[in-house]
Every structure is written in C-alpha cells, then in structure tokens.
Amino acid sequence: MLLYDKPECPFCFKVRIALAEQGRSFEHRPHDAPGVEDERRRLSPTGTVPIVVLDDGYVMTESNVIMEYLADTGAGLLPADPEARATARALAHYSDTRVGQAVREVIFEKRGKPEAEWDRERIAAGAAVWENECLPYLAEALAGQEYFAGAYSLADAALTARFALARAYGLLVPGGFENLQRWYARTSSRPSFAAAAPPVAGGA
Structure with a gap:
C-alpha cells in the first residue's frame, strides 16, 4: 500500500491513525516530494491528498472513501451494531x-x-x-x-x-x-x- 500524504492535513492525519490502529504497513510518499505533484494529478481528479494505491494498483481518493475501505477490510473502525x-x-x-x-x-x-x-x-x-x-x-x-x-x-x-x-x-x-x-x-x-x-x- 502506498499513501500520498501531507503531515498536517487532518484528512491525511485521520487516515494515518486508522492505518496504525489496524497495524497496516504502507509506503509513505510526501505530497511535495520531487515529481509527486504530477503523480497526484494523474491519480486523482483533484490532485489532493490523501491518495491510497493498493498493492494491486487500485487507487482510492477522498479520505472518507479510504476510511470506509479500511473499515470494510479490517477490524476496529466500525462497531457491529x-x-x-x-x-x-x-x-x-x-x-x-x-x-x-x-x-x-x-x-x-x-x-x-x-x-x-x-x-x-x-x-x-x-x-x-x-x-x-x-x-x-x-x-x-x-x-x-x-x-x-x-x-x-x-x-x-x-x-x-x-x-x-x-x-x-x-x-x-x-x-x-x-x-x-x-x-x-x-x-x-x-x-x-x-x-x-x-x-x-x-x-x-
């Protein structure tokens, strides 16, 4: 898993918390690293972070979509009721x-x-x-x-x-x-x- 990320962005911050809660490993790619702006614009219609790229190449944008995916595929982010x-x-x-x-x-x-x-x-x-x-x-x-x-x-x-x-x-x-x-x-x-x-x- 690859996470395009900005440290102080609250949307990125909550995704990092969720990933850590589930013990998921990921590669971190800062939003302002050389060449990353072009990558972001290729992957996301808005070019904003967070962006997650799964190991199979599937791309997710928008923090709430990412959070729901994590909840659907891992434990601890949504109760059963x-x-x-x-x-x-x-x-x-x-x-x-x-x-x-x-x-x-x-x-x-x-x-x-x-x-x-x-x-x-x-x-x-x-x-x-x-x-x-x-x-x-x-x-x-x-x-x-x-x-x-x-x-x-x-x-x-x-x-x-x-x-x-x-x-x-x-x-x-x-x-x-x-x-x-x-x-x-x-x-x-x-x-x-x-x-x-x-x-x-x-x-x-």
Missing part, C-alpha cells in the same frame, strides 16, 4: 465539516504568519464556534461512553486528528467539558496517535 455504525459515520462527517470549519479559521490565520499579522476577528470567530457549538455537541454525544459510538471507531480517529491540530494552534478544551478532556487524553495515548501525529501535534 448498525445504529452505532451510523453514529460513527455521522460524527466523522461532523468532524470533517463543522469542527473542521471552526479549527480551520484559526489554523489558516495563524500558520506561517507572525502574530502581529493575525486577523484576530477571524480567530475569535473560529474559537467561538469551537467552544460554543462544537464542544457542547460533542460532549453530549460522548456522554457516558469512553469513545464515540461506544467502542473506538473512525469517528474517534477523525476527531482525534482535529482536536490535536486545534490544540497545536491554541484551541483547547476548557473546564466544563471534562468528558472530552478525558476522551482526548485516552485517544491521544493510543499507539496509533504516536505513530500518526505530525510534529506540530507532538509526533516524530
């Missing part, structure tokens, strides 16, 4: 959309810029959605459970990637959301996190 599976998929989608939108506002404004040039209104807007909308919704969804959807799933992989990148750029989980704090401590302590995290999120 149909309702729990639906919950996992819904929360993974929420991670990609609403959580991603909030975190992106902060990351895109801070990354690569001196602090004096930050648009603080944009950062505050993203932080407000994170704290006032995303965290309350996720805390309620997690209530009484160790992991979203009951057992560890692709929802946890997706949300772990988002929370790790949020934390790296100053979006924390404040008091009042203790179950989310415990969840993140739990999920970021799994070996899959250490294997998958980019340097900005504490990885190697």
